[in-house]
Amino acid sequence: xxDIRPLSADDFEDWLPLWDGNNLGQRNENVTKSxxxxxxxxxxxxxxxGAWTEGKLAGIIHGVVHPTTGSLKPVCYMQDVYVDPAFRRxxxxxxxxxxxxxxxxxxxxxxxxxxxxxxxxxxxxLYRSVGYRLDFSFHVLPL
Numbered sequence: 001x002x003d004i005r006p007l008s009a010d011d012f013e014d015w016l017p018l019w020d021g022n023n024l025g026q027r028n029e030n031v032t033k034s035x036x037x038x039x040x041x042x043x044x045x046x047x048x049x050g051a052w053t054e055g056k057l058a059g060i061i062h063g064v065v066h067p068t069t070g071s072l073k074p075v076c077y078m079q080d081v082y083v084d085p086a087f088r089r090x091x092x093x094x095x096x097x098x099x100x101x102x103x104x105x106x107x108x109x110x111x112x113x114x115x116x117x118x119x120x121x122x123x124x125x126l127y128r129s130v131g132y133r134l135d136f137s138f139h140v141l142p143l
Contacts, residue, residue: 022082
């Protein structure tokens, strides 16, 4: 059974290894500190949920809630979904996305959207099962 709830300040030590895994071990201490502060602040536009199973934090999901020009309601950019490799293929990522969806319905968001690497077949299969793909290209202008 999976228990999903918002991340709290007491969860840092459990969250950190998953955060590191999500970032492929490329930790920036300032970004980590700022992200954790935002994730655990009730005033923040950044949402963080954790999935606990077998007494361990097995997965995390982070989203950024923001206004958009296409709706009067806010939207959520689902930025990070990460499940500990020892707990993969148990439906945890899908359960985290469903919990974020419930949060969005409760808080009146217009939609949740995300990006996924095209070559990541596992992520692509998961995301096709919960949403639909729009055919856009992604461009970045570094500043």
